Amino acid sequence: MIFLQSGAMTASARLDPPSLSVEPGGSQRVTLHVRNGGDIVEAYRFEVVGAPSAWSAVEPAELSLYPGTGDTVTLTFQPPKAPDTSVGQLPFAVRVLPVERPQDVTIPEGTVEVLPFHAVESELLPRSNRGRLRAGFQVAVRNHGNMPADVTLGAWDTDEKLRYRVHPAKAELAPGEQGHLKLTVRPRHRILRGAVQRHAFQVRVARDGQPGEPLDGAYEQRPLVPALLPKALALAAAAATALTAAWFGLLKPTITSTAGAAVTSQASQAVQSEVKKRQKEVASVASAAASESAKAKAEAGAGTKPSAQPSGAASGAAASGAEGANFYTPLSVRAKAGANAGATFTVPKGKTFLISDMVLQNPQGDSGTLTLNIDGSQVSLLALENFRDMDSPWVTPLRVPAGGKVTMTVDCRTPGAPPSAPKPTTCAESALLNGKMVKS
Template sequence: MGASATMTTPTLAVQAGRQTTTTVVIRNAGAVVDHFTVDVIGPPAPWATVTPNSVNLLPDESTTVTVTFAPPRTADVAAGVVPFGVRVFAQEDPEGSVMAEGELDIAAFGEVTAEIVPAKVEGASGATFEVAVDNRGNQATPVVLAAVDPEADLSFDFRHTEVTLEPGTTAYVRLRVRPPRRFLRGQPVRRPFKVTVTPVGGAVVVADGVYVQRQLLPKWVLPALAVLLAFLLAIIALWFTVFKPAVRSAASDAAAKQAAEVKQVAQAAQQDAGAAKQQAGEAKTGSDRALRAQGVDPAQPPASDPIAPPRTPAPPPAPATAPFDRRIAADAPIDADVRRFREFDFVVPENKTLQITDLILQNPRADIGTMRVVRRTPDGRSLMFEFGLGNFRDLDHHWVQPLVFTSGEAITLAVSCQNPPEKGNCTPAIALSGRIEG
């Protein structure tokens, strides 16, 4: 027998971020001087230390070593009871090595943080935010979300008001903010608000956001209308001063020439009509003679067959219309070249017409890189949108006059992914809504 080990306190309790200790008495049960190495095995091994970690003992001699456990205050250290062992290895008699077993009870702790992403959004009729809730504690934590603004004017719509987060995870909850009323013209109005995240049995966490309400009428509309009005007035002036007299003179000359040609054609047609009338009279006289030779009175009207009523052609069938919802998802590998894009597209089927009224850009994993939405036609490509992936989670676009894509055209999602290696591929997406005809 090489050694024996006795732990003074085999059951320990500790809080994450603090430390606790126990002692192990080691005795050389062999007949020779031996060197013993002491270490800890099991889940607590990465944050356990033994002092001293090796001893030399004479036969029947014993000594005490101290084992210290210092679990870090992170979500990686789960709350609960974990087993461990203190192993004593005898160099001279390896078969005489022994191990003392114990249990470590790690106390639970909660730490929840919240952030509104992005912190400020502008919009005329509302805005979409995402509330990022992080559970940095070492146990599963249910949370309740609510929102309030100082003036109590805004309305809030959470996708989920209650979420349970596992240790070390993040939940993104979509929040739609709407103003009490909209205005056509005026200065932007800042509307700050707060989102409260209340963990069960924990302190309330508050995140601040700002919704900037803009006018419904875009700023460029009035200058554009002024320019258009000036252009129309210039066209009207040119028409009455330059183009109209020239057009009237040219029209008079063309009308006189056309009238002469028409008169000439009418005279020729009149001559042809007289000759045709004479020929028709001669043909009728010959026909009457032939009928009398056959014993038929040309004055008696012939029996007429019933005439079938004309058939009205059926109207062509109206094109079939159906709702359309499609999500184009990307799975772009990491690429150091920011100019290289991986493309994913949807092509409008043959003999179909697609009308898009809603387009939502999604980046739920907060990927890093660039997203483009491209329209591809037989004549070429045109860029519709381009965003940095790190600047948003969800972005909504709506059109009163739908975007129309005809058969063979395509909507392409192009992604250039610059995620760090540990994050993996970029997986943004676009969601399309509208109607398809054909």
């Protein structure tokens, strides 16, 4: 206990106890004993000074005492359960001010020890995601405690059908700080064709080695070859065959009439034009299927040969002709060392491209930069040396309107050196944009 009193003072005060400990969100009380040593009736006012004054209270706030008498007031300390509540020993004092004789002020002193508390909140974003080869998630972690927290992320599934990659593996969060841990989920076995498979998994954020509550997530594995692609090929081929049969069976015979010949000639040209159009559609769909199959084989191998597609080329394919169907389009770029090159995809008229994720590949291990722009606005800027195979999902799809351009530009600094292959003279990067093509 502390007892302070000057020889000239007529008031005395002491704290009981002079020091205490309190947890944030809790409360502790201290008794202040006050005595009037003067010869007149005196009123006393009380004021807490120091850092604890922000979360302290005095009751009653004023006290009147006859000469030679004493009484008590109660001090209550209630530090908030918040990240900015300081930890450790905090000194404070109580100013006991006599109203009639303010020069006889008394100031007893004490200390409050604020104890640490830990509170980490985590959230999986999004809870469910889809992809053919992988899916990206983020785990948002916020430290609500008043002490730094070391957090690590773990993921697992009971069927052991998935593999996981976490970046960064751990993070240190200051009080009140929020961080994001990236989680990439990959299937152990790929699906060439068939139905979508849903895999449930869980993640858990551990704080300073203490595990937290598990978070539920789901990965929807899509087949490498879209389910409607064979039907689209068959329908396109059947249409082309029917038009060809119509040409040879109905319109080719000679008509002697001049007017009839003219009509036949015009019809012949129209049918031939339609046949060529259908043949192009079949070739386009077949090319998309071959591209998808080649991509699956290349990703399954350890070392992928550089693409034979010319620098700056781009192509697209839809999983279905239905409105709002899943859509993907590849972009591939080759650039010489010290130069840059780009590839562009333009959204068709009357359509809107909703991009939900982007798969990037740097099979050679090139160094330089890769930039993705939408109508001249930069969306991503990545260093090539930081990845070989990357999936970048967006929780909210990127909207590219009709006529909008998605451009991937590669600034090649140094081509990589793939194992067991001659050193290339160009950087070779590719991107696969996935999403939906909807009607504008």
